[in-house]
Amino acid sequence: MQYLLVFIGVVLVGIVVFLAVGRRRPEAGPALPASGPILGLAESVPSLPPVLLPEHPTAQDVANMRLGVGLRGYRCDQVDEVLAVLAGEIDRLQEELDATRRGPVISATNQSPE
Structure with missing residues (x-):
């Protein structure tokens, strides 16, 4: 019985606090049009500078890279930029490896390149 009274007391205090805070809120601003933005889904403000990788990134550059966090994860524009730079570097290294x-090209004159 004591636990029930304590529970009811905590709930009543919570309701009083909820109502007191609700009355102190300023009045709502102008109403948004029906086609306007949905509250809470605005574009996040980036807290990190843009991602800048050098033209030929190294493993250390990638390890030191940090991406800004957006509404549902990392910011797409930064991720796309990093992927484009890394894809270009992978292509360049693959061409170099190929x-x-x-091997060296041997000419038809039996002379080795100097």
């Missing part, structure tokens, strides 16, 4: 695997 060139070394092909």
Whole structure:
């Protein structure tokens, strides 16, 4: 019985606090049009500077990289930029690797390149 009275007392105190805080709120601003933005889903303000990777990023550059957090995860524009730079670097390294695997070109004159 004592626990029930304590529970009811806590609920009553909560209701009083809820009502007291609700009365102190300023009046709501102008009504938003029906096609206006949905409250709470505004674009987040980036808290980190833009992601800048060098032209030829190293593993340390990628490890030190930090992305800004948006509404539902990392900011898409920053992720797209990082992926584009990394894809370009992977392509460049793959071309370089393919060139070394092909080996030197031997001419038809039996002379080795100098």
